[in-house]
Amino acid sequence: MNRKSKIWLYILAVVVVLIFNFPLMFVIVTSFKPLGEIMLPNLKFTFSPTLENYKMLFSETFPFGKYILNSITISLISTIGALAVAVPGSYGISRFGKVKKNVAFWILSIRMAPPVVFALPLFLILKWIKLIDTIPGLVMVYFTFTVPLSIWILNTFLMEIPKSVEESAMIDGATRGQILYRIIFPLLMPGIVAVFIMNFIFSWNEFFFALLMTMDRAVTITVGTARFVTGYSIYWGAICAASTISVIPMIIMTFLVQKYLVRGLTMGAIK
Amino acid sequence: MRNDRGWRFVIPSVILLGFVALFPFIFSLYISFTESTAYNIYHGKFVGLGNYISLFKDIKFWDSLRVTLLYVALSVSIEMILGFFLALLVDSLDRYQRLFMILLIIPMMIAPLVYGIIFKLLYNSIYGPIPLFFRSAFNIELQILNKPFRALLAMVIVDVFQWTSFVFLITYSALQALPKEPFEAAMIDGATYWKRVRYVLLPLIRPAFVVIMIFRLMDSFKTFDQIFVITGGGPGTATTTLSLYTYFLMFTRYNFGKAAALTVIILMVVIVITNLVFKRFFREVSAVE
Numbered sequence: 001m002n003r004k005s006k007i008w009l010y011i012l013a014v015v016v017v018l019i020f021n022f023p024l025m026f027v028i029v030t031s032f033k034p035l036g037e038i039m040l041p042n043l044k045f046t047f048s049p050t051l052e053n054y055k056m057l058f059s060e061t062f063p064f065g066k067y068i069l070n071s072i073t074i075s076l077i078s079t080i081g082a083l084a085v086a087v088p089g090s091y092g093i094s095r096f097g098k099v100k101k102n103v104a105f106w107i108l109s110i111r112m113a114p115p116v117v118f119a120l121p122l123f124l125i126l127k128w129i130k131l132i133d134t135i136p137g138l139v140m141v142y143f144t145f146t147v148p149l150s151i152w153i154l155n156t157f158l159m160e161i162p163k164s165v166e167e168s169a170m171i172d173g174a175t176r177g178q179i180l181y182r183i184i185f186p187l188l189m190p191g192i193v194a195v196f197i198m199n200f201i202f203s204w205n206e207f208f209f210a211l212l213m214t215m216d217r218a219v220t221i222t223v224g225t226a227r228f229v230t231g232y233s234i235y236w237g238a239i240c241a242a243s244t245i246s247v248i249p250m251i252i253m254t255f256l257v258q259k260y261l262v263r264g265l266t267m268g269a270i271k
Numbered sequence: 272m273r274n275d276r277g278w279r280f281v282i283p284s285v286i287l288l289g290f291v292a293l294f295p296f297i298f299s300l301y302i303s304f305t306e307s308t309a310y311n312i313y314h315g316k317f318v319g320l321g322n323y324i325s326l327f328k329d330i331k332f333w334d335s336l337r338v339t340l341l342y343v344a345l346s347v348s349i350e351m352i353l354g355f356f357l358a359l360l361v362d363s364l365d366r367y368q369r370l371f372m373i374l375l376i377i378p379m380m381i382a383p384l385v386y387g388i389i390f391k392l393l394y395n396s397i398y399g400p401i402p403l404f405f406r407s408a409f410n411i412e413l414q415i416l417n418k419p420f421r422a423l424l425a426m427v428i429v430d431v432f433q434w435t436s437f438v439f440l441i442t443y444s445a446l447q448a449l450p451k452e453p454f455e456a457a458m459i460d461g462a463t464y465w466k467r468v469r470y471v472l473l474p475l476i477r478p479a480f481v482v483i484m485i486f487r488l489m490d491s492f493k494t495f496d497q498i499f500v501i502t503g504g505g506p507g508t509a510t511t512t513l514s515l516y517t518y519f520l521m522f523t524r525y526n527f528g529k530a531a532a533l534t535v536i537i538l539m540v541v542i543v544i545t546n547l548v549f550k551r552f553f554r555e556v557s558a559v560e
């Protein structure tokens with residue numbers, strides 16, 4: 001290929017990047033627009049930047065700070081809790097043939113099922129055990145996706161650890177539990193970090209379950225953002241500021257896990 | 272290695288998943304055979320297959336099925352084609368491939384709900400930038416969300432904007448992992464770029480492409496957040512997908528029995544498809560790598 005067509009390829013790539021990131025750039029720019037200028041019915045590209053939308057988020061009218069805190073708490077607990085059962089779980093599945101096939105299929109089915117399938121029974125169960133609108137309740141619901149995801153991704157990492165490592169430890173008289181926590185655990189660390197971040201992203205971005213299971217105390221950042229769309233008016237300034245705040249940490253995390261992103265997103269089918 | 276008591280390690284996961292996934296499903300199955308509403312959840316009259324029959328007679332069910340299939344077919348096919356060509360484009364750059372890759376995968380990291388709200392603003396017929404652009408450039412008053420088919424297309428566009436990056440990322444990674452020799456051999460034989468793509472590259476990435484498509488089909492079938500916040504299923508039922516229809520059955524019409532019947536059907540279909548996927552492709556791809 002000659003030089004000239006190479007340059008065209010780069011121009012095309014830049015245009016594509018700009019098109020696909022236009023919605024995000026638009027919302028970030030709009031979050032700094034004065035409220036009165038967002039809803040003007042004409043295209044205007046100049047404005048004097050302001051922080052009034054961000055101030056509004058943290059004013060007394062909207063407890064947005066609480067929503068952020070709820071989201072951080074819920075995402076952290078559902079992530080760490082899932083890892084606590086998934087590390088031994090994936091180890092058991094990857095090393096013991098009999099268990100593998102059935103559990104693996106079961107886990108994949110849960111991953112593929114639409115959340116709406118679990119919504120009604122989980123809602124009723126939470127009502128029953130009085131965990132509606134609480135952080136533990138929502139964490140429990142989030143386990144429906146964080147646990148299968150964790151087991152499956154960790155499994156792909158475990159398959160890369162050679163069995164000879166364990167065998168020599170076994171000859172030295174180590175028990176299964178010792179092997180898992182002394183030998184496998186350190187080797188699995190990159191996988192655990194990747195799973196941690198993937199779980200965090202999925203929990204942070206979740207909306208459907210949070211919409212159903214929370215009303216006031218345990219409202220998350222996504223439901224909080226949607227609340228700015230009311231029957232009477234839509235608080236666009238606040239929405240754009242809230243969206244910007246919720247998106248930035250996710251983009252940073254994406255950069256951190258990009259090496260393992262493909263594996264996480266396809267449940268290890270492609271690396 | 273001996274298969275000694277390995278199942279012990281699996282117990283906590285199985286108990287937890289049993290409680291949050293299997294038990295709810297059994298509960299749904301029970302509710303689906305009763306006449307349950309919000310007021311008598313546990314004492315609903317046993318109606319056998321009544322809910323299933325009433326579901327199949329419900330025109331709104333068939334309507335939402337049609338909307339879902341159209342939505343899924345349109346979004347996934349556009350995403351697969353666009354994502355594939357984007358991967359080819361980035362793969363053919365000499366430098367800065369990694370930078371372009373990272374910039375292109377940003378959309379899928381944004382919460383679908385947030386993405387939906389952004390498009391709700393972009394589509395707004397009075398002050399949304401897209402209608403504003405059409406007004407000032409072509410003097411056309413573009414109403415996007417109050418025409419049935421146009422609203423559905425608008426939802427497809429949101430999906431495409433967000434999830435083309437998924438197809439792109441996975442295809443791109445698959446391209447990176449391909450062996451170089453077949454391409455060099457084809458080049459020596461004088462095959463043009465597009466000939467090489469058609470006869471060497473496509474067959475090589477076919478297994479990966481199938482996996483990508485399955486994940487996109489399943490995930491776009493699940494779509495709820497964006498549609499819920501942009502149109503709420505309207506105008507009329509034009510954008511009411513199966514997920515939204517189920518949601519309305521549960522939480523606005525409180526017809527728990529019928530909603531449970533629908534989720535049982537959905538789950539059965541998903542399990543059958545997952546079974547096929549599991550047998551045919553997961554093994555195949557895992558074995559290749």
